[in-house]
Amino acid sequence: MTLPALLIVDDDPLIRDSLRLILADEFDIHLAEDRPQAIRLLRDMASPPQLALVDLGLPPTPHRPEEGFRLITELLAHSPNIKVITLSGQNEESNARHARTLGAFEFVAKPCGPETLRALLRDALRIQQSEQTELADSKSLFGIIGNSQPIQAMRSQIELYAQTPYPVLIEGESGSGKELVAAALQRLSGKPDASYVILNCAAISPNLLESTLFGHAKGAFTGATNAQSGFFERAENGTLFLDEIGEMPQELQAKLLRVLENGEYQRVGEATTRKSNARIIAATNRDLKLAVRNGAFRNDLFHRLSIFTIQVPPLRNLGEDKLLLLEHFQGFYASQAQRPAFKLDPAALEAWKRYSFPGNTRELRNIVIRLTTKYPGAEVNVRQLESEFDPQPETTGSTQTDPSSEVRQILLQGGFDLDDMLMGYTARYIDTAMELAHGNVSEAAKLLGIARTTLYSRMEAIQKHKAQKVQ
Template sequence: MKPIWIVDDDQSIRFVLEKALAREDLAVRSFTNPRDVLAAMEDDEPQVLVSDIRMPGGSGIELLAKVKALHPGLPVIIMTAYSDLDSAVSAFQGGAFEYLPKPFDVPKAVELIRRAVDESLREEVRDAAQATMPEMLGQAPAMQDVFRAIGRLSQSVVTVLITGESGTGKELVAQALHKHSPRANGPFVAINTAAIPKDLLESELFGHERGAFTGAQTTRRGRFEQADGGTLFLDEIGDMPFDLQTRLLRVLSDGQFYRVGGHSPMRANVRVIAATHQNLEERVRQGVFREDLFHRLNVIRLRLPALRERREDVPALARFFLQKSARELGVEAKRITDAALARLMQFDFPGNVRQLENICHWLTVMAPAQVIEPKDLPPELMAEAVARPAVAEAMPALPAVPAGGPADSTAPMPGAVAPAPGSGWLGGLEQEARGLLQAGAPEVWDVLTRKFEAQLIHTALEITRGRRIEAAQKLGIGRNTITRKIQELGLDD
């Protein structure tokens, strides 16, 4: 691991941090001014940079900007006095990992640097993985089935029907089918049949001759002609008007069609890939979709899973979309903690992958720091957390153990209602643990333990009106233990 670089003109600050980090077996390199740091970066790079904000020869904010230009993923911690809150805001805007207020508590400073080191090491692994990131992401078994199907269809030009909820990535799969087909060198043309008014859809698909209708001042090629030799993707095919379905069936049968207002038959060598979020069999039973067209389209069917069916893919997708949003906005990509990812994995995502992408774009703009914590997630996720609370957030008061001790611990307290089998906070804990474990969430033990401890301490402090010593006594833990736990769990924020 690379050393921690400390930049401060105050010798006492450098000395204290050097000694504290050395006790943690972390290598340290110290500097007194930004110029020396930039010179050293020509040949070397730190794991984490800790810099004062006010120094002779340059400010920490200026150094932050220059370092981020050289090493965008490097965590930078800015040390600042309490009176420098404006500077702290500037630090965050410049991409700082965190700021450390002076005077600081040394254990807290070491813990912050430790977090930055851990994040830096994770980023190195992620960057290596993203360097070879595929065109589509998915480790879940359901997505692997989709990838295998695309591979089997790679040498085919057969008609494919893609089904799945809105936002699952149907057009992305259609593009992959085209890219890996013998028609890859031809055009890929997409049209959303639900987004175009009925009276214009026919012209969009088949083109029109000059003068065919009011406003048709020139001859126009339709999507079938544009896709000649390639692939035509018909999205939301279930919403196509019934009379146009007949014309589409004719084209699929013999490749022949007429432009609107035309009298000469046109031909197009086109592979059709269709997609829908609707149940086409049900649409056929309702009489709003032609059965013969359904069978013509339903040669090979690919069903895309909803995101809630592949929760284990949420972390990789979230990191990918955060990187993508950062590139589009021209800013540094934000990092997301495992705890925030665990919260994301609990969300059902009714809008599927598209909704996750929108959330990541929102986080890129709205999250206050470079590292996204659970509290930074958007309101709709917080609202669901309230509606379906996590274990710690919904955990009722723990039943007291009767004075008789373990022998009669199953007896209810006077006036208490005995819980139904499988209910109560243990039942909630089991349900939460089962959901996280089945979803493949990271560090389940740590996530649930932190929630459990945080809820216990929060409740005790609420009962004692913030008196820590009394709360520790009620919980049966030491004064130092509750102080340390409050700091670790961030309950003193």
């Protein structure tokens, strides 16, 4: 029987060795002493580990949590299903809570008894397996929960774009549901049996990305003992989902552009030109436009990819959907754990509605899992609930910057488009108003000082403008 893989990242050799000793009979252990080593290890593994135990204080800043925070984000970018458990000192509760906002499943205070740790890891594994069943079950249902106006608008966009052969770019903050949107696009593509291949561009080391995408000839590089097909070939005439597209190296961006333009590509080390009919869906949590301005992402590729763009709204803009998601996950995880569900008392429910969930639905889901374990069948009060919230939420979320300070530099760079810039501003104000109004369009229109119908038409204009730029 294959043991589930567990990545342990801790800079203290004593802790690494003792954890290996304790857990090796039940888990396939992989050890790393810092973030870069962990990422290298991950990239070399044939499939990502199911679990990770991460110390927050890692070199070069072993007394601060930043390196651990960064590793959590990178692990989840590499493998969204991985369950990350953080190890932390007794007095670092607020750091541990912030780690959970970033997507960590749970934290455990050091020193921790072997049985507690085992129980936690088994629990994480069981929940991970149940989530995979949920995903399979929800296929016909679209999987996307929410009735707010932004989610309804997003569903219509998915339906509209799903059956076209053009690329779709999915933008949104981490944990907001981009992968779910990609899966929905594929399911509604009208080719239910066609291949669906997912490549996370952040998960593959940049020098292997080209051969992973396009394949390689025998002897193309050291270690290429056989010819190998790539993801484009595997996708055939189905869908290729390129997650974290912002991480793609520049040289490869040019090759991807060529496939998007005429379907042509070559395996590494081969002169024969091959044809791809795969439909491309790409996703990013970075501001790609900013990356274009900074020269990190090709402008022409951005325009090709963003023929149809879907903005996945952050959870804080979705008003009552926070309650729908609460209800859904409450029921789901209680039945998985075969325990009665917890309930929020009225004050806790208000706090739930007020909280901004900077880690989006992934954070909400992890909070529900923890409450299910801690308070089966019980009423959760506001103090108990708020101890699950992030005490430093302002450090996550959108990474957009105010462009006004860059005006001179942008104009001098050339290629500036005033309409584009104004649309960007309009979109940002609308987004903020929707956030303040918890997804209520009439309220948002009031804040913006325009009529509700005008707001709808501005939203439409933003989408049209994006589509027109590439035609």
